[in-house]
Amino acid sequence: MTKRWQKPKKFDRNLIVIGAGSAGLVSSLIGATINAKVTLIEAGKMGGDCLNYGCVPSKALIKSAKIAEQMQHADRYGLTPVTPQFDFKAVIKRIEDIIKTIEPHDSVERFEGLGVDVMQGYARLRDPWTVEIARNDGETQTLTGKAIVLATGARPFVPPLPGLEETGYLTSDTLWEEMAKRDAVPEKLIVLGGGPIGCELSQSFARLGSQVTLVEMVDRVMNIEDTDVSEVAAQSLTNSGVDLRCNHKALRTEMQSGTKMLIVEQDGKEVSLPFDDLLIAVGRAARLEGFGLEELGIKFGRTLETDKHLQATFPHIYAAGDVAGPYQLTHNASHQAWFATVNALFGRFKKFKPSYEFLPWTTFLDPEIAHVGLNEQQARNEGVTYEVTKYHLDDLDRAIAESATQGFVKVLTPPGKDKILGVTIVGQNAGELLTEFTLAMKHGLGLGKIMGTIHTYPTMAEANKFAAGDWRKKHKPEWALKLLERYFRWARS
Numbered sequence: 292m293t294k295r296w297q298k299p300k301k302f303d304r305n306l307i308v309i310g311a312g313s314a315g316l317v318s319s320l321i322g323a324t325i326n327a328k329v330t331l332i333e334a335g336k337m338g339g340d341c342l343n344y345g346c347v348p349s350k351a352l353i354k355s356a357k358i359a360e361q362m363q364h365a366d367r368y369g370l371t372p373v374t375p376q377f378d379f380k381a382v383i384k385r386i387e388d389i390i391k392t393i394e395p396h397d398s399v400e401r402f403e404g405l406g407v408d409v410m411q412g413y414a415r416l417r418d419p420w421t422v423e424i425a426r427n428d429g430e431t432q433t434l435t436g437k438a439i440v441l442a443t444g445a446r447p448f449v450p451p452l453p454g455l456e457e458t459g460y461l462t463s464d465t466l467w468e469e470m471a472k473r474d475a476v477p478e479k480l481i482v483l484g485g486g487p488i489g490c491e492l493s494q495s496f497a498r499l500g501s502q503v504t505l506v507e508m509v510d511r512v513m514n515i516e517d518t519d520v521s522e523v524a525a526q527s528l529t530n531s532g533v534d535l536r537c538n539h540k541a542l543r544t545e546m547q548s549g550t551k552m553l554i555v556e557q558d559g560k561e562v563s564l565p566f567d568d569l570l571i572a573v574g575r576a577a578r579l580e581g582f583g584l585e586e587l588g589i590k591f592g593r594t595l596e597t598d599k600h601l602q603a604t605f606p607h608i609y610a611a612g613d614v615a616g617p618y619q620l621t622h623n624a625s626h627q628a629w630f631a632t633v634n635a636l637f638g639r640f641k642k643f644k645p646s647y648e649f650l651p652w653t654t655f656l657d658p659e660i661a662h663v664g665l666n667e668q669q670a671r672n673e674g675v676t677y678e679v680t681k682y683h684l685d686d687l688d689r690a691i692a693e694s695a696t697q698g699f700v701k702v703l704t705p706p707g708k709d710k711i712l713g714v715t716i717v718g719q720n721a722g723e724l725l726t727e728f729t730l731a732m733k734h735g736l737g738l739g740k741i742m743g744t745i746h747t748y749p750t751m752a753e754a755n756k757f758a759a760g761d762w763r764k765k766h767k768p769e770w771a772l773k774l775l776e777r778y779f780r781w782a783r784s
């Protein structure tokens with residue numbers, strides 16, 4: 292494949308990394324730590340989507356919205372409820388300040404200090420080893436790399452709905468900058484898409500006072516999770532005031548007498564939904580175009596085509612993060628970055644294969660939804676036989692004390708065995724609780740080991756132990772208990 296091009300005899304760099312998001316930062320850091328000569332190229336902001344448009348701003352907004360909700364429902368805690376008075380500009384300023392506080396972790400200065408050569412500009416592959424950089428200062432530079440890691444991420448997918456250009460729309464890329472210009476939250480906000488982005492942002496804006504309509508094409512939100520989880524998510528959104536419209540297919544947008552309308556189809560009929568702002572959150576498309584992949588014949592579909600070692604079409608080109616998929620999560624980007632980098636630098640000796648078996652994720656709705664391993668729908672799809680143990684939080688002392696009894700810990704195990712196949716936790720701080728199960732699964736510890744571990748009273752984490760205890764009760768050794776009954780009868784006589 293590489294025969295079409297002249298391979299350089301010497302290389303300027305051991306490793307060139309394109310993109311300084313979660314994947315690219317970790318990749319370049321690993322290379323520099325082991326003394327490889329590494330260049331990291333970023334066209335936009337250091338830190339990529341997670342810091343600037345994704346995880347960080349959304350989690351900061353979620354916190355403000357949660358406080359607003361608690362003020363409004365303070366009677367739950369024996370306090371007088373109040374309608375929160377707030378300056379939206381201050382909410383946005385807090386988000387900007389949080390980004391600024393975290394920014395130094397991902398900055399040019401930090402990475403240069405760690406030995407990475409950072410270039411700010413747009414990278415393009417000229418041949419399989421040569422990267423041309425249109426630097427932000429107007430200069431063009433060319434570098435050759437013995438290995439290349441593509442970490443170009445993903446961007447919001449915008450469906451081709453007629454009318455969008457006329458009525459305008461927001462995505463996670465433009466939302467924060469647009470909100471910074473506003474004095475108040477959008478009055479009528481339509482969110483298109485009921486995945487993690489759509490759900491987290493719908494709940495936050497509704498809690499801050501927007502009239503939010505969430506339009507989802509299929510019959511339930513958070514459809515990557517089991518139906519019992521989607522039901523809690525739907526209930527939680529509705530409780531926050533979100534007008535939830537599942538089974539609604541967006542057709543077009545149009546202006547009707549000066550009002551922006553989203554036209555949706557439901558049960559074969561057209562329905563018009565008015566909006567001031569439309570936020571599109573129907574998935575994220577890998578960034579694959581415009582930097583030479585097509586010209587070099589590097590294969591891609593929805594994401595870059597890689598083998599199990601994250602190697603792309605050429606033996607020295609690897610990929611990590613959202614561009615590689617299949618999971619679009621910050622911690623997956625860093626997980627893959629380790630494998631892509633080590634394989635890129637040492638692949639001639641040995642290659643390592645990333646595993647996604649124990650990849651956890653959390654959606655930061657209230658209550659949170661956290662997941663690791665198999666859930667029921669995945670187990671069914673994969674033909675895995677399983678038993679379910681479900682412990683409800685309304686039984687847990689700490690959850691009762693917190694007035695946070697909505698949710699459960701659901702564990703899948705093979706019939707009769709305590710091996711953990713997968714766990715879904717719905718509840719306050721579910722993302723934190725999940726870590727115990729992720730560790731247990733990764734290191735082959737079963738429910739018996741969780742049950743045998745002392746958990747502090749009263750904590751939410753006790754729910755994990757009680758779920759394990761419920762499994763044990765279902766599998767108690769009847770023969771041994773019968774024997775004990777006889778022993779105690781004898782001991783009394």
Ligand SMILES: Cc1cc2nc3c(=O)[nH]c(=O)nc-3n(C[C@H](O)[C@H](O)[C@H](O)COP(=O)(O)OP(=O)(O)OC[C@H]3O[C@@H](n4cnc5c(N)ncnc54)[C@H](O)[C@@H]3O)c2cc1C
Pocket residue numbers: 309310311312313314315332333334335336338339340341342344345346347349412413414415442443444445463488578582611612613614618619620621622623624
């Ligand atoms: C609203 C929102 C909330 C999210 N919340 C979470 C969460 O809570 N938890 C979680 O785990 N994940 C979350 N995510 C997903 C997470 O942000 C992504 O999975 C993560 O940022 C992917 O990192 P990456 O390095 O693959 O890509 P990116 O962060 O997209 O970085 C890629 C970088 O490459 C640069 N680039 C692209 N092409 C070139 C080129 N040719 N030359 C130079 N530079 C280039 C881009 O400018 C970009 O900065 C969220 C995403 C969004 C949008």
Ligand SMILES: NC(=O)c1ccc[n+]([C@@H]2O[C@H](COP(=O)([O-])OP(=O)(O)OC[C@H]3O[C@@H](n4cnc5c(N)ncnc54)[C@H](O)[C@@H]3O)[C@@H](O)[C@H]2O)c1
Pocket residue numbers: 450483484485486487488489491506507508509512513514539540541572573574575618619620652653654655
């Ligand atoms: N907490 C987190 O970890 C977190 C938070 C946000 C985003 N993310 C990551 O970002 C990725 C993208 O998130 P997302 O929510 O944009 O995408 P998604 O693919 O997860 O969900 C998109 C939703 O939009 C629906 N949809 C698609 N087309 C539609 C249309 N035309 N009209 C109405 N609904 C439509 C789909 O049925 C689906 O429910 C996620 O997969 C996740 O990996 C993670």
